[in-house]
Amino acid sequence: xxxxxxxxxxxxxxxxxxxxxxxxxxxxxxxxxxxxxxxxxxxxxxxxxxxxxxxxxxxxxxxxxxxxxxxxxxxxxxxxxxxxxxxxxxxxxxxxxxxxxxxxxxxxxxxxxxxxxxxxxxxxxxxxxxxxxxxxxxxxxxxxxxxxxxxxxxxxxxxxxxxxxxxxxxxxxxxxxxxxxxxxxxxxxxxxxxxxxxxxxxxxxxxxxxxxxxxxxxxxxxxxxxxxxxxxxxxxxxxxxxxxxxxxxxxxxxxxxx
Amino acid sequence: xxxxxxxxxxxxxxxxxxxxxxxxxxxxxxxxxxxxxxxxxxxxxxxxxxxxxxxxxxxxxxxxxxxxxxxxxxxxxxxxxxxxxxxxxxxxxxxxxxxxxxxxxxxxxxxxxxxxxxxxxxxxxxxxxxxxxxxxxxxxxxxxxxxxxxxxxxxxxxxxxxxxxxxxxxxxxxxxxxxxxxxxxxxxxxxxxxxxxxxxxxxxxxxxxxxxxxxxxxxxxxxxxxxxxxxxxxxxxxxxxxxxxxxxxxxxxxxxxxxxxxxxxxxxxxxxxxxxxxxxxxxxxxxxxxxxxxxxxxxxxxxxxxxxxxxxx
Numbered sequence: 001x002x003x004x005x006x007x008x009x010x011x012x013x014x015x016x017x018x019x020x021x022x023x024x025x026x027x028x029x030x031x032x033x034x035x036x037x038x039x040x041x042x043x044x045x046x047x048x049x050x051x052x053x054x055x056x057x058x059x060x061x062x063x064x065x066x067x068x069x070x071x072x073x074x075x076x077x078x079x080x081x082x083x084x085x086x087x088x089x090x091x092x093x094x095x096x097x098x099x100x101x102x103x104x105x106x107x108x109x110x111x112x113x114x115x116x117x118x119x120x121x122x123x124x125x126x127x128x129x130x131x132x133x134x135x136x137x138x139x140x141x142x143x144x145x146x147x148x149x150x151x152x153x154x155x156x157x158x159x160x161x162x163x164x165x166x167x168x169x170x171x172x173x174x175x176x177x178x179x180x181x182x183x184x185x186x187x188x189x190x191x192x193x194x195x196x197x198x199x200x201x202x203x204x205x206x207x208x209x210x211x212x213x214x215x216x217x218x219x220x221x222x223x224x225x226x227x228x229x230x231x232x233x234x235x236x237x238x239x240x241x242x243x244x245x246x247x248x249x250x251x252x253x254x255x256x257x258x
Numbered sequence: 259x260x261x262x263x264x265x266x267x268x269x270x271x272x273x274x275x276x277x278x279x280x281x282x283x284x285x286x287x288x289x290x291x292x293x294x295x296x297x298x299x300x301x302x303x304x305x306x307x308x309x310x311x312x313x314x315x316x317x318x319x320x321x322x323x324x325x326x327x328x329x330x331x332x333x334x335x336x337x338x339x340x341x342x343x344x345x346x347x348x349x350x351x352x353x354x355x356x357x358x359x360x361x362x363x364x365x366x367x368x369x370x371x372x373x374x375x376x377x378x379x380x381x382x383x384x385x386x387x388x389x390x391x392x393x394x395x396x397x398x399x400x401x402x403x404x405x406x407x408x409x410x411x412x413x414x415x416x417x418x419x420x421x422x423x424x425x426x427x428x429x430x431x432x433x434x435x436x437x438x439x440x441x442x443x444x445x446x447x448x449x450x451x452x453x454x455x456x457x458x459x460x461x462x463x464x465x466x467x468x469x470x471x472x473x474x475x476x477x478x479x480x481x482x483x484x485x486x487x488x489x490x491x492x493x494x495x496x497x498x499x500x501x502x503x504x505x506x507x508x509x510x511x512x513x514x515x516x517x518x519x520x521x522x523x524x525x526x527x528x529x530x531x532x533x534x535x536x537x538x539x540x541x542x543x544x545x546x547x548x549x550x551x552x553x554x555x556x557x558x559x560x561x562x563x564x565x566x567x568x569x570x571x
Contacts, residue, residue, distance in 0.1 A: 040424045041447060041456040049424040141289060141396075182393055183352040183385055208389055211396050216346035222398055229395040 003091045004099040011103025012110070015069060021111050024061035028115070031057060032122055044054040047126030051219045054122055058115040059142075059156060065111055066146045067170045069154035070104045071163040080242070083257050093247045096118075101154055101245055108146040112139055133224045141230065144237035145212035151244035152207075158251045176210045209238040270364030339363060339425035343405075347398040349381045349399075357381060362403065363422055364438060367445040371517045384448050405450055419450045430464070440464030445475050449466035454485045475499035476522050483525070489533055498525045500545075516549035524556075536567050 021121060032054045040046045077083040087093065116139045124130050149170070156166040180187065184206075188199035211233050217225070320328050340361035341348035349355045356376035364370045379401045385391040404419040426443040433439070440461055448455035458481055464474045476499045483492035499522050506512050512519075527542035543560050547553045 036426070040427065041451075041453055041460075043419075043420050043423070043451065043453070046420050046424060048421040064472070147456070180352075182390075183350070186352050203389070208393060211393055216397050220342075220345035220398065225395060229392075232392070233396070251265060 003095045004102060007096060008103035008106060010071075011073065011100060012107045014093045014103075015065075015107040015110075020065055020068065024064065024121025025111075025114060028054070028057040028061055029118065032118075036122065036126070038157065040228055041137075045126065047123060048219050050126060050216070051119070051123050054119050055215045055218065058112075058119060059213075062108060062112060062142065062146060063149065063174060066104065066108045066149045066203065067153050067167050067174075068163075069107060070150045071099070071157050071170065072165045073100045073154070074157045075163050077258070087257060093252050096254055097245060097248050101151060101241075101248075104150045104154070105143075105147050108150065109143050112143055112146070129187065131224075134218055134221075136210070137225055137230055138218050141212040141214055141233060144234050145209055148209065148237050148240045148244070150206050151248070153243045155248040155251065158255060174223070175211065177206055178213065181206060181208050182210045207237070211236070249252070324432070326384075328432040332429045332436065332439075335425045335429040335432065336362065336436075336439060339422040339429065342422045342425060343403060343419070345398055345402050345404065347401055351478075354381045354383065361442075363446070364442045366403070366405070367442055368521070370438065371514065405446075419446050422446065430460075434464075434467035436467045437464060437473040440468075441473050441477040442469075444481065448481055448485055454481060457481055457485075468501055470505070471519055472499040472502040472522065475502060476518060479522075479525065483529060489529060493526070493529055496522050496529070500526070520546050520550050528558075531563060536563050539563055 032050065035053050036050055040049075074083070077086065086096065091099075116135055120132075120135050121131060152173070153166065153170050155169055157163065160166040160169065181203075184199055184203035188196045188203060191199060214225070216222075261495075311369070312549050322461075324331060337348075340358075340363050343361075343363040349358055354376065355379035357374050358381070359373040359375075360370060362374075365374065366373045382394070382399065385394065404421060407418075423443060423446070426439055430436070430439040430443065440463070444457040444461045444464075447460065458478070461474055461478045461481065465471065465478070468474060473520045475495050479492045479495040480498065482488045482495060500519070503515070503519050503522065506515070523542045523546035527539045527546065530536070530539040530542060540560055543556050543563070547556045550556055
């Protein structure tokens with residue numbers, strides 16, 4: 001565990017030395033402040049459009065940070081020729097994979113914390129209330145979704161040749177699942193065999209990332225979700241993280257590092 | 259490789275050239291007219307050609323960036339406003355949309371012909387499998403309207419309906435030629451948010467963009483009559499709306515919009531009845547009868563007014 005957290009610590013330090021997060025955060029803040037200054041028929045209480053825009057930017061920024069940070073981890077180690085010395089020390093390959101994973105995931109957690117605090121403050125200025133439990137549920141679900149994405153990108157970084165191709169493929173998969181994942185079975189129903197079985201199988205095996213998107217509930221002030229459903233969703237996410245990380249360990253075990 | 263100085267100079271030269279071309283073309287655009295078939299431009303207009311609105315053609319950022327696709331975006335923002343009206347409970351392209359053909363926020367204004375049928379409570383249908391069943395916990399699955407309290411069900415918070423307004427405003431900015439955006443916005447501004455001045459200003463803006471719109475005139479008349487209690491202006495505006503409706507000419511369009519005509523004439527009848535012009539009230543009710551599906555109810559009202567006239571004699 002010590003080795004894993006040592007590697008993770010380095011990844012977190014790398015994130016706050018890079019400019020990606022700062023740029024995305026400042027852009028998010030600027031866009032939201034401009035949108036907040038829009039006069040909607042002289043009504044200062046109208047807030048939901050602003051919440052929607054802010055959450056959309058938070059989601060986009062977090063996805064970009066998660067995928068791009070993870071995708072370059074192992075290729076960068078290879079390129080800098082630091083991978084071999086790292087593995088020559090008493091760090092096993094699975095430890096490196098898990099270290100990179102936890103580093104990226106915790107780093108995403110830190111960025112999410114900053115983004116959600118800003119979101120909460122922005123929404124409080126308009127709505128004059130702070131539903132902390134709702135925001136906590138949304139942030140935790142979002143963080144676990146990023147866990148799946150980080151694990152998936154890490155596996156991708158070992159399978160695909162370059163970080164750019166890995167990032168592109170990850171974005172396509174994530175976008176696809178978020179937009180049509182919930183309806184894949186309906187799409188399959190309108191198809192002929194054998195495509196129907198293929199799409200139906202896909203529906204059951206892909207991680208349903210749309211579970212973790214609580215934006216509609218937050219924007220429209222729906223009541224807090226029951227914690228048992230949140231807990232089940234987190235377990236579902238943990239299972240997929242484990243599947244992707246196991247896959248990454250298996251691929252990395254046979255991979256040449258020089 | 260060019261030096262940065264050369265690049266900057268080239269950019270400035272390009273900017274000066276673009277500005278020059280723009281300045282040269284601008285006066286010509288002011289004299290351009292859309293041809294009768296709407297497919298081309300002419301600088302020699304006849305009676306039926308339409309003048310190019312220079313403010314919309316050149317100065318509007320949406321028009322410059324989006325072109326004609328702004329209408330598509332306008333429609334999607336209009337639908338977005340209806341999704342907000344339902345606090346996010348809204349069918350996607352994969353769901354059964356029969357009960358959402360006409361936006362409920364427009365339907366509830368009472369001046370729109372509804373095409374909705376089917377069960378609006380359960381467009382999601384029965385749970386299909388465990389993933390669908392589990393997933394339903396994480397998005398809105400209950401039918402609510404913002405003017406009836408929305409997701410919280412708190413009826414005292416009906417002014418929350420104002421949350422739909424940013425999207426309606428954006429939709430009107432993107433497509434100023436859709437009268438329904440103005441009437442729906444004005445209705446909610448006036449009815450639930452008690453912002454009559456803003457509603458009136460928005461309707462006037464709509465009227466400037468759609469001078470032949472009977473829908474906007476009808477809503478403006480309601481505002482004058484119900485909010486300002488200005489009988490004379492309401493009568494003038496509604497009578498102008500009736501004239502605009504008869505000016506449509508196309509029987510198909512008239513048939514589709516007969517609900518608006520019925521609303522205008524029944525409101526005119528009510529206004530005349532309140533003002534004591536009972537024969538005039540009967541005249542408008544008889545006009546409404548010609549398009550109404552509840553002609554029997556209107557006849558009852560006519561009989562009541564006739565009884566009043568007889569009693570006065």
